[in-house]
Amino acid sequence: MQTGKIGVTTENIFPVIKKFLYSDHEIFLRELVSNAVDASQKLKTLAITGDFRGEQGDLAVRIKIDEKEGTLTISDNGIGMDAEEIDKYINQIAFSGVSDFMEKYQDKAEAIIGHFGLGFYSAFMVAKKVDIITKSYKEGAKAVKWSCDGSPEFTLEETEKESRGSDIVLHIDDDCKEFLQKSKIEELLNKYCKFMAVPVILGKKQEWKDGKMQDTDEDNVINSVAPLWSKSPSEIKDEDYKSFYRTLFPMNDEPLFWIHLNVDYPFNLTGILYFPRVKNNIELQRNKIQLYCNQVFVTDQVEGIVPEFLTLLHGVIDSPDIPLNVSRSYLQSDANVKKISSYITKKVADRLNGIFKDNRKDYEEKWEDLKLFVNYGMLSENDFYDRAKDFSLFTDVDGRHFTFEEYKTLIKDNQTDKDGQLVYLYATDKEEQFSYIEAAKAKGYSVLLTDGQLDVPAVSMLEQKFEKSRFVRVDSDTIDRIIAKDNAPELDLNETQRDILSEAFQSQVPKLDKSEFMVDVQAMGVDAQPVIITQNEYMRRMKEMSRYQQGMAFYGQMPDTYTLVLNSDHALVKKILSEGEASTKETLKPILSEIKGLQARQTILQQEQGKKKPEEITQEEKDDLSNTEQNLSKQREEKKQVIAGYAKDNGTIHQLIDLALLQNGMLKGASLNEFIKRSVNLIK
CATH class of the missing domain: 3.40.50.11260 (Rossmann fold)
Structure with a gap:
């Protein structure tokens, strides 16, 4: 029996693997099954090249759970290893057997998954001890057993094994016992290994018999070895695409349509992207694109590979050319990634444009679902706007x-x-x-x-x-x-008449939380509404944009500003004006006269002081102007009070204001109740 130390530069390699290389403990199963698939694929390649002339048999990866012994075993009947290869590929961490193999068989090797030689060591994230029982495909090879308890110490000895291949036996740690549950392992296999290129088998299929679930003679194959995206689009029918979508997303509605990606230059990429019926539900629909590397699930966090606006799509992307870190869990920045992103954007735009041109009616029927993608794309990608402006x-x-x-x-x-x-x-x-x-x-x-x-x-x-x-x-x-035109109607009211109308309504507008009202008088035609409420385009849009853009929160805190527009051409408004003039004429006469005199004096004083430098203006002159302005404000306030007194008991004014508020969904609570009472009284 051989003993030794694993060839690493630090004795703390296992804590490093656990903490930094892998994002989640469950990744170990993907890595070990991937290695087993690699071993099977290598045997196929050796058979093609003539380097292996024996019987391949039914290549498969088998998963066995022994809850009593506390072990989880991943077995394959691939190429296996001899003692020398164990020492080279297991004891020397990060020297990848795949890299060596690919260099020799680069023109013939099929989908070989691993790249770094670290995948095997993910086993120690869940196991307190790992055994490798393996036998090489080479003629005369002897079976060997390698054991390690998670320290740099290992043992390697000859053992008995009838057939070629490898058994990886994980003695599951006490704090990871969930990985001895069949349901948990089946869940992980479905997540990570559902489309691997070699059958992955977990026990036998079961059926209900004699009052309980019992094993049958049929293997429980977890995966589909030839997923739809790996086939030529010419071989696939529409129902096949829909069926595959239901496999991926069984709870979703039928997709609008799909795009089959298939490119081998300047990078390798296959996949199928579906347009779901998302309507306005952006956030809940993200992370529905699954990224694979040679049919091995990597992640559903595809930002960077897929443009942000297309993360709303559903489906799969498979590429060996997308760079990953050693755990295959995180995407890395790379020129290829940018090329892939651009390619996907172009394919989506071409597909949308093709549907628009070929069947515009169908495209228009789908537009309510599609416009979220298209708007998102135009907002976030300038290049996409240039493509989309013709079919948006x-x-x-x-x-x-x-x-x-x-x-x-x-x-x-x-x-x-x-x-x-x-x-x-x-x-x-x-x-x-x-x-x-x-x-x-x-x-x-x-x-x-x-x-x-x-x-x-x-x-x-x-x-x-x-x-x-x-x-x-x-x-x-x-x-x-x-839409102002040169022939727009003009307001035929003098200043006093405008003031009577605006002040009468302004004084009676109710106080609404976080809302401010101004009053304007316009000639809108006899058939137009007597009163309408408008909201300034700029301010409203700024408030709306504050919900989407950081740095605009200031606008979101501002009150909503509205304008109550009175139609001077409407009979009801004319009646209010006529009654207002008659009701306030005598009271306003001296006030208006005083205002007129004060305005004239203010103008003269401002003109005189405007001719002087600030330091030449005496305090007496400053006080004179200040007193004039104060008296003017006082008279104007008295005018407002007179008009407000008239408006206070005018039911028509209150009714028109409330109708305008009601039309805009702004009449509520006590105000709405009062409006109803007033309306009933008017009907009597």
Whole structure:
């Protein structure tokens, strides 16, 4: 029997392996099964080259659990090892047998998984002792047994083994007993080994018999050795793709469509990516792309390989050219990764463009599901915008779809304002903004519907991309101001009349939490609403963007600002003005006269002091101007109080304000109750 020390530069190699090389203890099973698959694949290659002329038999990897003995055994009937190879590939850590083998058989070797020679040592993450019982395929080879208890000390001795191959026997540590449970091992095999290229067998299939589950004679094969992505697309039917999707994601709805990736230059990559029906559920749909390396599961954290916006896709990617660290658990930055990312982006764009051109009707029907991907892509990848602008769609409030260019042609004659800006009107909620949409339609304008999760930031992005264009939500102002024309109606009221209307309504607007109201008077036509509420486009958009972008939280804390717009052409507003003038005429007459005199005096004083340098203005002159301004403010406040006194008991003013608030979902609680009572009294 030979004894010795494993050839490492430090005696602390095992703690290093446990702590740093592997992200999770469960990885050990993937590594050991991968090594067993490698051994089988090597035998196939040797048979092809003529270096092995014996019977291959049914190559397979078998997993055996002995709960009583506390062991987990991974067995293969691959090439096995002799004592010299044990010493070279096991005792000398990080000298990979695969690297040596690949160099010799680089033109013929099939899917060989390992690259670093460290995978075997992951066994010590869960085992207090590991035995290797192995026999080489070479003629006359003797079986050997290698044992190690997790220290650098090992033993190597001859033993008895009838057939070639290796048995890796793990004596499971006391704190890892879950790895002696069949359900746990089956779960891990399904996760990591479901598509390995050699059958992976865990015991026998079971069936219900005599009141309990019993083993049958049929092997319980965990994996599919020829997964769908490894086949040629020409061999695969649509139902095969759908069936494979159900295998990967049994709880999901049927996918919209899929993309089969198959490239061998300048890198090797195969896979199938599915477009799921995700709608607005971004976060919950991530991490559904599984990364494989030669059919061995690596990770479902594919950021870096797949562009961020395409992490919403589902499916698999398999590539031996994606660089990994020694545990195969973390992706590394590499030029190949960037090439792969660009390739996937191009393939997705080409597929979408192909569907759009070949069957636009079908594409439009899927657009509500697709636009989340497309908007996300255009927002995050400039290159993708350049590809997607030809198949990205606008949807109007009537459900019609247009390409960007088609929609521009549709609206350019009617929706260009007096400054030459093309105005894209949009609504975020058809029901809540119904009256505003109808007002725009009455002018012959088209309104887009942007009710998707990423539609608001997409609007801001498109505004930067389109020349001489702006996007405005349909309720941001009166329609005549949103798209201002040279022939816009003018307000036919004097200053006092405007003040009576604005002050009357301003004084009666209820105080709403985190909301501020201004009042404006406009001529909107006799058929337009008497009162509407608008919200400034810029401020509203900044508040919305604060939800998506860091550094904009300031806008999110600001109150919502609204404008209560009075239609001076409407009969009800005219009646309020007429009654207001009559009610306040005598009381306001001296106040208005005083205001007029004070304004004149203020103007004269400002002009006189404006001709002097600051140091030349006397204190008496400063006090005179200050007193004039204070008296002017006092008179204006008295004017407000007079108008507010009239408005306080005017039911029509309160009713119109409440109707406008109700229309915008802002009338609640006690105010809503009062409105209902007032409405009932008006009906009586």
